[in-house]
Amino acid sequence: MKSFRKELWFNIPSRRGLKNITDTVENLVKESGIKEGLVLVNAMHITASVFINDDETGLHHDYEKWLEKLAPEKPYSQYEHNGYEDNADAHLKRTIMGREVVVAITDGRLDLGPWEQIFYFEFDGKRDKRVLVKIIGE
Amino acid sequence: MKSFRKELWFNIPSRRGLKNITDTVENLVKESGIKEGLVLVNAMHITASVFINDDETGLHHDYEKWLEKLAPEKPYSQYEHNGYEDNADAHLKRTIMGREVVVAITDGRLDLGPWEQIFYFEFDGKRDKRVLVKIIGE
Amino acid sequence: MKSFRKELWFNIPSRRGLKNITDTVENLVKESGIKEGLVLVNAMHITASVFINDDETGLHHDYEKWLEKLAPEKPYSQYEHNGYEDNADAHLKRTIMGREVVVAITDGRLDLGPWEQIFYFEFDGKRDKRVLVKIIGE
Numbered sequence: 339m340k341s342f343r344k345e346l347w348f349n350i351p352s353r354r355g356l357k358n359i360t361d362t363v364e365n366l367v368k369e370s371g372i373k374e375g376l377v378l379v380n381a382m383h384i385t386a387s388v389f390i391n392d393d394e395t396g397l398h399h400d401y402e403k404w405l406e407k408l409a410p411e412k413p414y415s416q417y418e419h420n421g422y423e424d425n426a427d428a429h430l431k432r433t434i435m436g437r438e439v440v441v442a443i444t445d446g447r448l449d450l451g452p453w454e455q456i457f458y459f460e461f462d463g464k465r466d467k468r469v470l471v472k473i474i475g476e
Numbered sequence: 477m478k479s480f481r482k483e484l485w486f487n488i489p490s491r492r493g494l495k496n497i498t499d500t501v502e503n504l505v506k507e508s509g510i511k512e513g514l515v516l517v518n519a520m521h522i523t524a525s526v527f528i529n530d531d532e533t534g535l536h537h538d539y540e541k542w543l544e545k546l547a548p549e550k551p552y553s554q555y556e557h558n559g560y561e562d563n564a565d566a567h568l569k570r571t572i573m574g575r576e577v578v579v580a581i582t583d584g585r586l587d588l589g590p591w592e593q594i595f596y597f598e599f600d601g602k603r604d605k606r607v608l609v610k611i612i613g614e
Numbered sequence: 615m616k617s618f619r620k621e622l623w624f625n626i627p628s629r630r631g632l633k634n635i636t637d638t639v640e641n642l643v644k645e646s647g648i649k650e651g652l653v654l655v656n657a658m659h660i661t662a663s664v665f666i667n668d669d670e671t672g673l674h675h676d677y678e679k680w681l682e683k684l685a686p687e688k689p690y691s692q693y694e695h696n697g698y699e700d701n702a703d704a705h706l707k708r709t710i711m712g713r714e715v716v717v718a719i720t721d722g723r724l725d726l727g728p729w730e731q732i733f734y735f736e737f738d739g740k741r742d743k744r745v746l747v748k749i750i751g752e
Binding site: 339341343376378380381382383384408409417418419420421422426429430432433434436437438440468470472474 | 615650651652665666667668670671672673675676677680684710711712715716717718720725726727728729730750751752
């Protein structure tokens with residue numbers, strides 16, 4: 339069994355924002371030399387997500403509006419966590435979107451459906467944050 | 477390390493619907509010959525989910541009603557994505573229910589708790605869609 | 615490839631409650647002797663979650679309040695599942711929080727970000743329930 343590890347660093351210039359990381363992860367799969375296996379891609383921070391969906395701008399706006407409805411940023415006073423910080427909503431939004439994805443590797447490539455794209459979703463940005471890519475297989 | 481891959485195809489005759497795929501996945505684990513490992517089961521489409529919960533009809537009705545409350549299908553005009561399509565709600569519902577499950581394989585069998593059942597959950601049906609089963613182990 | 619399996623048992627004395635299981639999982643990784651791989655940690659019951667987030671009491675209170683807003687326990691009559699039981703809300707809350715986490719193992723340790731902690735989240739307690747830890751790697 340082989341394994342491969344790499345950290346990806348991001349600094350999203352706004353509080354919230356999306357970044358398509360599919361090609362980056364695909365290149366790491368190639369670099370790993372692993373032909374059959376699994377890749378884990380997870381946010382290493384607890385106010386960000388890695389998720390898979392469509393790369394369509396309208397849908398991304400819908401996500402922003404929908405997450406604000408389910409877990410509003412303001413008023414900050416509605417959350418106990420905000421006695422320490424102002425980002426309780428970021429923890430909740432990330433919970434909806436998920437921490438991680440696990441993707442199959444087949445014939446040395448990401449084994450994704452036709453519209454599946456991997457995204458980093460930042461909910462408390464303007465600083466350096468990390469994603470972990472771990473690949474195991476042969 | 478051994479690996480095994482199979483696609484499952486579904487055509488759910490309504491917009492939304494559930495299908496228990498536990499036995500199908502269990503049979504693929506047997507077919508793979510893998511005794512110890514992990515199986516990844518993921519929707520390959522971004523308007524469908526694979527999830528684990530109870531095979532109880534009342535609960536399935538509760539899921540339908542609850543998801544409609546959290547991410548209503550109509551009016552279509554509430555979603556920007558629907559400028560292109562009419563299935564924005566399906567992307568959001570699938571986000572709540574999740575894309576994938578990872579299940580342990582022990583002694584050549586799915587290592588599930590007593591009530592755990594694996595389901596395909598369709599949110600934009602009436603067409604052929606796929607689930608990926610990828611197994612790695614020994 | 616090596617594999618390792620262990621069940622963790624919990625009896626949370628209230629209907630809902632959280633338990634930090636990071637050190638327990640870390641010790642199992644050491645016990646497994648696996649240096650590079652993946653660990654799957656999943657609830658074996660369908661009214662409980664395993665998730666990763668911050669070990670901060672204010673945030674945990676926010677989760678409780680937020681989950682009650684998204685999937686209220688009462689009135690029990692609002693859920694069809696409660697014709698058989700009274701825990702439909704527990705199935706829905708667990709769906710939001712997730713069934714499982716997959717964490718990388720690097721150099722014989724959990725490869726977590728600085729604030730990542732693994733929790734068991736009980737939504738229908740006062741009885742013995744299990745979590746599965748399955749490790750594969752080398």
